[in-house]
Amino acid sequence: MKLIGTGRLSGVYEHNGQALKVHKDWVSIAQIQYEADISEKVAEVCRIAPKFYGMEKQDEKVVLKFENIQGKILSDVMKKKLLQLKKIARGMGKLHREIHQHTISGLKTTADKFEKSLLQYKDISTENLNKIMEFFNQNSDQNHLCHGDLHPENIMVDRNDKMRVIDWMDAYSGAPLSDVARTYYLLKHGTPPGDRTRFDQFVEKQAGELIGREYLKSYFEGQPIPVKDLNMWGLIIRIHRYGEGIEQEMQALEKAIAMGIKRLLEV
Structure with missing residues (x-):
């Protein structure tokens, strides 16, 4: 995976045409789930937002999958x-x-x-x-x-x-x-x-x-x-x-x- 962005709470990686958001270890599962819920709701009504493809676990990390906006x-x-x-x-x-x-x-x-x-x-x-x-x-x-x-x-x-x-x-x-x-x-x-x-x-x-x-x-x-x-x-x-x-x-x-x-x- 290629790192394409970093923030206070997470890093974003490019993988298989998607943007994968991987949060830092101290971010709780509840916070990640909340962001996933928001991302899904927003993507349903607003085309300006990136498409959201769901949440999954990869290598012991919870990953949020988004459209990779070039x-x-x-x-x-x-x-x-x-x-x-x-x-x-x-x-x-x-x-x-x-x-x-x-x-x-x-x-x-x-x-x-x-x-x-x-x-x-x-x-x-x-x-x-x-x-x-x-x-x-x-x-x-x-x-x-x-x-x-x-x-x-x-x-x-x-x-x-x-x-x-x-x-x-x-x-x-x-x-x-x-x-x-x-x-x-x-x-x-x-x-x-x-x-x-x-x-x-x-x-x-x-x-x-x-x-x-x-x-x-x-x-x-x-x-x-x-x-x-x-x-x-x-x-x-x-x-x-x-x-x-x-x-x-x-x-x-x-x-x-x-x-x-x-x-x-x-x-």
Whole structure:
């Protein structure tokens, strides 16, 4: 088998025309089974996702079998096509809108995804938490397919220049704006893997601003952007992201959350 990709939880190998996902030893069977269930459900409704061929045991390892999408990771494409970043970002917006056109059941809900992290966040008053939860409860009861972690590392460009979306482990059935807010945050502020110089960080920040802006414009396709609701979801996403404990982002998240609470809730 040929190694074609690695992640925090698994490695992906090419074998007999399929992509085999092999998880690291400390990943539980329950987690692998959950990903298999998600992959099967998503593949049934969304052609952008890779086809799923099932789960089996090989050499004492539990393996998930997927369609092997021939192509390149979008983040690598973007590094080589800096003059086409606007076009690529618009393609991402259109892609995400297409995902959200599907409805799905049997996955985690928006409440399953975010409620616990909201209730556990310490640096917020009871009054402001109640305001967030009121908005959250009024806007969460939807059943659209949400990827949960859409960013250029989870998008492939196939040999026909079509975008395909991989890694659906965080998918849920819920409110599209919550998913948009997550992607918008990741495009502008997410921490890419690996070490980067100060110059790299500067370039990424400038590119992130451009890509995020064009992504949003494309997603809403000429319609007014619901700024108020998107900002509220942005605050919720930041609180949830803080709970993920990504060290490089914690300090900036604390400041952004405090500013968001003051600007959106204390009025």
